[in-house]
Structures are given as structure tokens and as C-alpha cells.
Amino acid sequence: FTQLHKRVLLIDADLRRPSLHRFFGIKNKVGLTNVITGQVGLEDGCLQSTNVPNLFVLLSGSKTPSPAELLASKAMASVLSRSAELFDMVVIDSAPLFPVVDTHSLLGLSDSVMLIARSGMTQGPAVKSAVELIEQAEVAVDEVIDVMGRATIEAVLRLSAEQVAGPKRRGKRGPARQPSWHGSQPGVVSLAERKLRVDRPRLRRRVGEGGCEVAVPAYEAMRTGRLGQRMLEILMNGVSTRKYREVLPEMAETVGVSKSSVSREAMEASEQVLRQLAERQFTDVDLLIIYLDGLQFGAHHVLVAIGVDTAGRKHLLGLRDGASENATVATGLLEDLVARGVGPERRRLFVIDGAKALRKAIARVFGRGSLVQRCRNHKLRNVLGHLPKEQHDQTRSAIRAAWKLDASEGMQRLEQLALWLGRDYPAAAESIREGLAEMFTVNRIGLPASLRRCLTTTNLIDSTHSGARQRTVRITNWQSGNMALRWAAAAFVETEKNYRRIMGYRDLWMLKAHLDRGEQHEVNHALMAG
Numbered sequence: 001f002t003q004l005h006k007r008v009l010l011i012d013a014d015l016r017r018p019s020l021h022r023f024f025g026i027k028n029k030v031g032l033t034n035v036i037t038g039q040v041g042l043e044d045g046c047l048q049s050t051n052v053p054n055l056f057v058l059l060s061g062s063k064t065p066s067p068a069e070l071l072a073s074k075a076m077a078s079v080l081s082r083s084a085e086l087f088d089m090v091v092i093d094s095a096p097l098f099p100v101v102d103t104h105s106l107l108g109l110s111d112s113v114m115l116i117a118r119s120g121m122t123q124g125p126a127v128k129s130a131v132e133l134i135e136q137a138e139v140a141v142d143e144v145i146d147v148m149g150r151a152t153i154e155a156v157l158r159l160s161a162e163q164v165a166g167p168k169r170r171g172k173r174g175p176a177r178q179p180s181w182h183g184s185q186p187g188v189v190s191l192a193e194r195k196l197r198v199d200r201p202r203l204r205r206r207v208g209e210g211g212c213e214v215a216v217p218a219y220e221a222m223r224t225g226r227l228g229q230r231m232l233e234i235l236m237n238g239v240s241t242r243k244y245r246e247v248l249p250e251m252a253e254t255v256g257v258s259k260s261s262v263s264r265e266a267m268e269a270s271e272q273v274l275r276q277l278a279e280r281q282f283t284d285v286d287l288l289i290i291y292l293d294g295l296q297f298g299a300h301h302v303l304v305a306i307g308v309d310t311a312g313r314k315h316l317l318g319l320r321d322g323a324s325e326n327a328t329v330a331t332g333l334l335e336d337l338v339a340r341g342v343g344p345e346r347r348r349l350f351v352i353d354g355a356k357a358l359r360k361a362i363a364r365v366f367g368r369g370s371l372v373q374r375c376r377n378h379k380l381r382n383v384l385g386h387l388p389k390e391q392h393d394q395t396r397s398a399i400r401a402a403w404k405l406d407a408s409e410g411m412q413r414l415e416q417l418a419l420w421l422g423r424d425y426p427a428a429a430e431s432i433r434e435g436l437a438e439m440f441t442v443n444r445i446g447l448p449a450s451l452r453r454c455l456t457t458t459n460l461i462d463s464t465h466s467g468a469r470q471r472t473v474r475i476t477n478w479q480s481g482n483m484a485l486r487w488a489a490a491a492f493v494e495t496e497k498n499y500r501r502i503m504g505y506r507d508l509w510m511l512k513a514h515l516d517r518g519e520q521h522e523v524n525h526a527l528m529a530g
Contacts, residue, residue, distance in 0.1 A: 373438060
């Protein structure tokens with residue numbers, strides 16, 4: 001991941017027996033425990049670089065008598081949330097799942113878990129407890145790693161069978177109504193990008209009790225990762241289907257998959273993702289903010305809508321084939337959102353890229369009273385695009401300084417800048433004046449700086465776009481708008497798994513209060529008019 005120029009943070013969360021400081025040769029003076037207890041901030045020198053480019057570490061820090069309590073605290077959740085904002089990937093090196101409980105609280109805060117077991121070293125009861133976690137779907141186990149994989153998997157299957165039928169008793173029957181062992185047979189389990197051949201145990205009920213086969217829970221759990229979905233995930237991580245066999249580790253037990261079947265499965269899975277995305281309902285979600293922006297795939301455009309609820313959580317609302325400059329496309333997407341529960345009666349803030357078609361569509365579907373904040377990054381790029389390079393630094397500084405002021409004073413400063421630039425660069429001056437009032441919407445509302453950074457740009461969508469581009473970079477022949485839409489849906493849904501709450505979400509109550517006041521004012525006005 002670091003070789004893809006992505007920033008990775010490795011956290012030493014084994015507070016009882018930390019080891020990363022020795023591995024990297026770094027003194028373990030300040031780290032995770034100090035951040036959790038509030039002694040230092042996460043960015044106050046705790047994040048240390050390593051000799052691996054783009055890899056940073058957060059060491060365990062000072063020793064603590066209560067590691068489990070610290071790891072289960074809200075402060076730990078905040079550390080992970082902030083880390084996810086600063087880095088593309090966060091990896092936690094934790095204590096073993098058993099016998100201590102330190103790591104259990106981290107399972108619910110993680111997107112996935114890697115369970116490491118070694119043949120001849122990991123004890124049966126420990127593996128058995130991990131089996132229960134798998135069966136209960138309390139964790140998403142991506143890989144179970146062993147010296148060559150199969151020995152541990154088969155041990156897990158035997159332990160799971162024992163939980164159902166009890167231990168094998170040579171020549172003896174188990175208790176009444178308990179399934180009996182019935183030998184074994186070849187089976188296949190999914191391990192990340194592999195399909196691995198294993199010998200799986202068979203269990204059956206006695207003839208008098210129906211004589212039917214009884215499922216082994218762990219085996220059924222390991223088979224739930226469908227081929228199409230996993231192939232799609234592999235493709236979304238930038239692996240070409242034409243080179244699929246080359247990237248799979250060569251193992252005699254691995255089941256081969258043809259190129260054509262991979263492509264077909266991937267397409268069917270991506271179409272299913274698109275259908276599921278188009279059918280999402282938002283009737284019970286109170287969305288305060290809707291971001292709208294466009295993304296280009298070859299010659300095709302996709303318009304994207306992402307919402308933010310009152311708790312600061314992001315929701316991928318929908319996609320539409322077409323550019324943001326197309327009023328029909330924009331209106332169609334917004335009308336579809338209304339049909340799926342994003343009611344126009346709720347006053348909202350829309351953050352858009354500046355396309356006039358988007359502004360018209362918002363007024364048409366959600367009413368002219370909707371608040372609109374124009375993306376400042378788009379505006380700045382547009383203004384600088386009309387100026388020679390020697391004018392960029394001064395103009396950029398002047399515009400950014402104006403944006404920090406109150407709305408009225410900031411608009412006056414930019415009007416003065418437009419007058420000054422207008423003599424030699426009229427196009428730049430016109431760009432500054434265009435949509436000027438909507439550049440200061442959040443200032444006019446009086447929102448704090450904690451929210452302004454997030455609500456004045458479409459960076460929230462841009463970061464999702466970055467993930468989508470990374471996952472589709474190998475596709476060079478975009479054959480149709482439907483293909484672009486299908487792959488965009490798959491890429492966005494995959495990127496959505498890493499969504500975190502927006503920065504400043506604790507202050508969203510201020511935006512909600514303002515929107516609610518405006519909504520009540522409109523109701524009172526309508527009653528008086530009636």
C-alpha cells in the first residue's frame with residue numbers, strides 16, 4: 001500500500017507487550033496511551049516516520065495499569081477516527097484475542113480483522129474461540145494465515161464440527177439427537193482472493209431422525225464470500241482480470257478461475273451493486289447537507305450525490321450518468337433522491353461545484369429557499385486559470401484571506417480585488433464576482449471554523465473520487481456511459497466502507513438550528529399568507 005504512495009499509520013495497541021519500537025529502533029517515550037489520556041495530542045510529535053516511505057507509527061507510549069479500559073474508551077475511538085482522516089490506511093497491531101480481552105473492544109472499531117494462527121503453536125481452545133467469533137459474524141476475518149494455510153483451516157473445521165457433534169468417539173455413539181460424524185469429503189473455502197481445496201468433515205443425523213446432512217457452521221461461514229463479490233473487490237483494487245492468475249500465489253490446492261468467468265462475475269456483481277445503490281431509501285435519515293459534484297471516466301461523466309446526517313455520518317445517495325453542467329441530468333438525480341425519501345420539506349445546505357445547472361436543479365426540486373455553498377477550491381482554480389502564473393500567489397492569498405472574514409467584509413474585499421484585476425484581467429474579475437454571495441453562505445450563517453473547512457469545498461466528494469480513480473485506473477476503454485456508471489457505483493460503494501464522520505461534526509447542531517429556524521419561518525409565512 002505504501003508503494004502506491006498512500007500514507008499508512010501502524011499503531012502499537014499491544015499495551016502489555018509492545019514491540020514496534022524495538023522493530024523500528026525508536027524510543028517508546030510518548031505514544032498511544034499518552035494520547036488517549038489527553039497528555040498530548042495525536043499530532044503533537046506522536047506520529048513518527050520510519051525508514052519505509054509513507055509508513056508512520058504510533059507507538060504504545062507510557063505503561064498503563066488498565067490497558068483494556070483505555071482501549072475501550074471513547075478517547076480511543078476518537079484517536080482512530082482522527083487517524084483515519086490523516087491517513088489512507090490505519091493498521092492496528094494488537095494483543096492476542098485470548099486470553100486477555102484488551103483487543104475485543106477494537107473489533108467493532110475496525111473495518112476488517114486479520115487473524116494469525118500457527119500450526120503447532122496456536123492452541124486449540126484459542127482457535128475454537130475464534131471460530132465462534134467467525135460464526136457469530138462479530139468480526140470480518142479476511143485471512144487466516146498459517147505456514148501454508150490448509151492445516152489451520154482444516155483444524156478450524158474439525159473444531160467447529162466438534163461443537164455440533166462432540167468429539168469423535170471410535171466405536172461409540174454420542175448422545176441421542178446429537179449429529180454423528182460421517183467421514184470427510186473434499187470442499188472449497190474462500191480465503192480473500194483464493195479458493196482453497198480442503199478436506200471438510202461431514203455430519204449427519206441418524207436415520208430415525210431424518211438422516212439428513214448437518215452443516216458445519218465454520219465451513220458455511222467461510223463459503224459466504226461469493227466469487228463475484230470477491231472478484232469485484234480484487235478488480236476494485238486495481239488488478240486487471242487479464243492478469244488475475246499472475247497475482248494469485250501458486251498453490252497446488254488453489255482452484256483455477258478462467259479470465260472470462262472472472263470478467264463475467266465481476267460485471268454481474270457490479271450491476272448488482274448499482275441496483276442496490278439505486279434502491280437505497282433515506283426516509284428515516286435526517287440529512288442536513290448534500291454534496292454534488294461530477295467525475296469523468298474517459299469521455300463519460302458521472303454526477304455524484306453524498307449526504308451528511310445530523311451525526312456527521314456520510315451517505316452515498318446516488319449517481320447519474322451525465323455531467324453536472326447538464327440541467328436534465330442534475331434535475332433527474334435530485335428528483336430520484338426525493339422519490340427515495342430525501343424530502344424537499346426539510347431545509348438543507350447544498351455544497352456544489354459551481355455549475356449553473358446544479359443551482360437551477362436545486363431551486364426547481366428543493367425550492368429557492370435552499371442554502372447553497374459554492375466550492376471554494378473550484379472557484380480558486382477558475383480564477384487563477386484566467387491569470388498569469390506571476391499573479392497566482394498574491395491573488396490566492398488575497399482570496400483566502402477574504403474567505404476568513406465575515407460575509408459582508410469578505411465580499412467587499414473580493415469586490416475590491418475584482419476591480420483591481422479587472423483592468424488587465426477582466427475574465428478573472430468576472431469569475432470572482434460570479435456567485436460571490438454563495439461563496440460566503442457558511443460565513444453568513446455564523447458557523448464555526450471547525451465546520452467551515454468541510455462545508456466550503458466538495459473535498460468530501462473529491463476524496464471519494466480519488467478512491468474511485470485508484471480502483472479504476474487500469475480501465476482504459478470506457479465503452480459506454482452505462483459501463484462508467486456501473487464501475488463508478490462499484491468503486492464508490494467500496495470506498496464508502498472507509499467513510500468516517502466529517503470534521504467538526506460535534507458542531508453540526510448549530511447548522512441544524514439555523515436550518516430549522518428557516519424552515520419554521522417559511523411555515524409561519526405560509527400560514528400568514530393563507
